[in-house]
Amino acid sequence: MGYERQTDLGTPLVASDTQVTCLIDGRAVTVPAGTTVMRAAALAGGSIPKLCATDNLKQFGSCRLCLVEIDGMRGTPASCTTPVSDGMTVRTQTPRLEKLRRGVMELYISDHPLDCLTCSANNDCELQDQAAAVGLRDVRYGYEGTNHLEAEVDTTNPYFDFDPAKCIACSRCVRACDEVQGTLALTIDGRGFASKVSAGLASDSFLSSECVSCGACVQACPTASLQEKTVKAIGKPERSVVTTCAYCGVGCTFRAEMRGEQLVRMVPWKDGKANRGHSCVKGRFAWGYAQHQERILKPMIRETIGQPWREVSWDEALGYAAARINTIRDTYGRNALGGITSSRCTNEETFLVQKLIRAGFGTNNVDTCARVCHSPTGYGLKTTFGTSAGTQDFDSVEQSDVILVIGANPTDGHPVFASRMKKRLRAGARLIVIDPRRTDLVRSPHISADYHLPLRPGTNVAILTAIAHVIVSEGLADEAFIRERCDWDEYSHWADFVAEERHSPEFLAAVTGVDAETVRGAARLFATGGNGAIYYGLGVTEHSQGSSTVMAIANLAMATGNIGRPGVGVNPLRGQNNVQGACDMGSFPHELSGYRHVSDPAARALFEAEWGVAIDPEPGLRIPNMLDAATDGTFKAIYIQGEDILQSDPDTHHVAAGLAAMDCVIVHDLFLNETANYAHVFLPGSTFLEKNGTFTNAERRIQPVRKVMEPLNGLEDWQVTQELARAIGLDWNYTHPSDLMDEIARLTPSFAGVNYDRLDAEGSLQWPVNDAAPDGSPIMHVDGFVRGKGRFVVTDYVPTDERTGPRFPLLLTTGRTLSQYNVGAQTRRTANTVWHLEDVLEMHPVDAENRGLGTGDWARLASRSGETTLRVVVTDRVAPGVVYTTFHHPATQANVVTTDFSDWATNCPEYKVTAVQVAPSNGPSDWQEAYEAQAMQSRRIARQDSSMEPAE
């Protein structure tokens, strides 16, 4: 499409069962009761001048530009605050109104720079448009009076500027920060003529304030007062493409606004059903990595990892990789090969990689990064409900009465959904947070958790069992729901188990560290507070008991009847953009797409008929098993697309040993990541801006990813995989990712009704999309569970084998921060580093004082697996005995410290519990220095003129 402003109806949609009809400028329009005159007029095809109104904010009525005449009403009411009534007659364009509007506009313009021709918002400015709309020809007051034209521009934010001279004090930015983002960082300081937008305190700039750079204020600004630096630098976009963000599992829809092949800005798309027009600092602004100088654009090969890289043609690289794969297969057998699909790549690319492994390599040794995040979700929800996915759409939260958040930090990890959740909380929903840390959600402006259960890391199952104990023993279970929807005998068995005295909050307080009355209060609130919704993240899954905790959550939802309707449900907050899709596409070694076990002859037959090869009926190796087999000498080659296992996977020493033991490591990525230090072939990847495909978000929503520019490396990722397949002898001839989606739909029952034409027409579809649910499935298990009867599973609390002791007396838990994403490969290559330049260790004041540590000091963090050093931040966010860090920076390598313990059912690593010791240090550890030296050595690229350049 070309570039035009997104439609703005002025005031928000009103939901009502009653319709009213009014007459606006002679045109009849029927709208839900409660709709404003402004919105009704826009729906009737008109346009009432406005400045302070925009349809994602509540009406405000301050600019006095939208005045109208209404029969039977005195004066000229503001159309943005006046609801229509049946039979109402409205006039929006009359000489009287024109005079009034011109008078208002004269006042605005008398204190506004008249630099339209050189302004960065020229021809894309609402003030300019409205001046034209009201026919402004003169400003009778002149321009010489007191004004704001010399106000200093705030350029501190790396992504946008605030120019007070161009501010018209409409409050749209303040209201966007309040209503949409929920941070309340902005305010109008002063009164009358002295009114000005202020971020934080008077001494603050935008950067030093509590502003989280979500961009809502910039989007809301009707002038150039708040504007993206890129627009100032490049100019107004000339075309746009609607696509899907490639950061977290929320899956925000954006409009990529372009100038030629140059991305000018990413603007959240109002019709996006996951984000409803909102964004966060990553999706909105942190896309500069796509053009970063460190991006590798040419294929490279080398004989050994000690050699420098050699740039070669695609043909040579693919031929070299294929020869090594074929030689290894001939020498060691097909099971010496394997691959890893990426949760950052599209469904089509992921499907193609697992097809290459199964049908081309001839082995089921394929896994995905979901192994290390949400594999317990797949196991737990399939066991209890019958489907490996969350039960709700994001809109569901608007109907929740009690929200239970466990092991998730949505304001940092899933910020756009967090804003929607906070909006509901501000409207009155109650909140229970179960987390070792006092996350922002526990207490932030206008949000306060009714209960915070700061449990000891590793005791999720115990706390959930204690909650279940209260619900069952106090008769709060929804027995009618259970009898209708679940297996009663299984429930009874479970209820007897949780009702045992050893599962009471009082008994388990010694285990969880949480006061019994707090647990009882939370349990009573969840069971009796109305629609109860559970949201969880990696603080649930990345434990030895991850799968048990997911099943305990499912038990709790079933026991309280909170399944099968809006406002309730079990909601895993997925980490990466396409974790759900990667799992759906058959990336696990035991499953074909659609979660069908490889031992199922009927499922295999379907694939064998389509692919023309036999599928191994035995499960393949998971990522940690592949690495074990490599160190044992039986696993020799791996193709890794869009995944940096050396930084993201636990026990870095073991990962490095596994990679070093392989004969052929093929890394397909944007950058020379940490894993590439051990690679023999590097295939350059394409960004989400450079390819077509689909992502599936945490609400099972399949959304289009559209190419907005040509791939800098020359090929989309699916094309690279296809070329590798052809090089090893497969006759693949896909011409477009839509061919792949058609194949996925043929082979995957839950995707049977999905195709690109429908996705283009409808914007997105939530699986299952099939004969039973032709329009998709926003809410799952509505009339019954997918597996038939919901299954209660007894989840005994089996403590982790990772124990504190005299050598390692503290518990380390890990997480992420708002500005950075996963291993930081993308966000570290953007200006987001201004907020998080290094990983730090959060430590309670008591623990810090005992060790003589203060904020900013270097500390040695050691476990039985390894040690690293990083700086300390002293904070009471963490409890005594608990320390916390993030894993965004390779220089820190937090996973040197994490262990090889994992979830009992899925091998999901136990990132969240590591026994550690912390001691003062004077700088990087020997290992960090050796690692840095090895990385530098490994990243050398031999140029054709025989010179040597470091890649970074």
Add this chain to the structure above:
Amino acid sequence: MSAYTDDKLVHMANQIARNLALDEDPVGAVAAHIRAYWNPRMIDGLRRQSDAALEPVAAAAIAGLEPTHG
């Protein structure tokens, strides 16, 4: 297989056994889980471990496992 891998397989099997201890048929549940999710090479590796290292439920489950196709 290395001692590292052997120890890990034993630890994993014992962990599964402990977590399925309250199943109506713990031995059957452990066997079914391992059969469904483990690669044949891992199962074979586990078969070679001493029963002494395995918890009784895990040892019984392994003993009762059908041969794999691998």
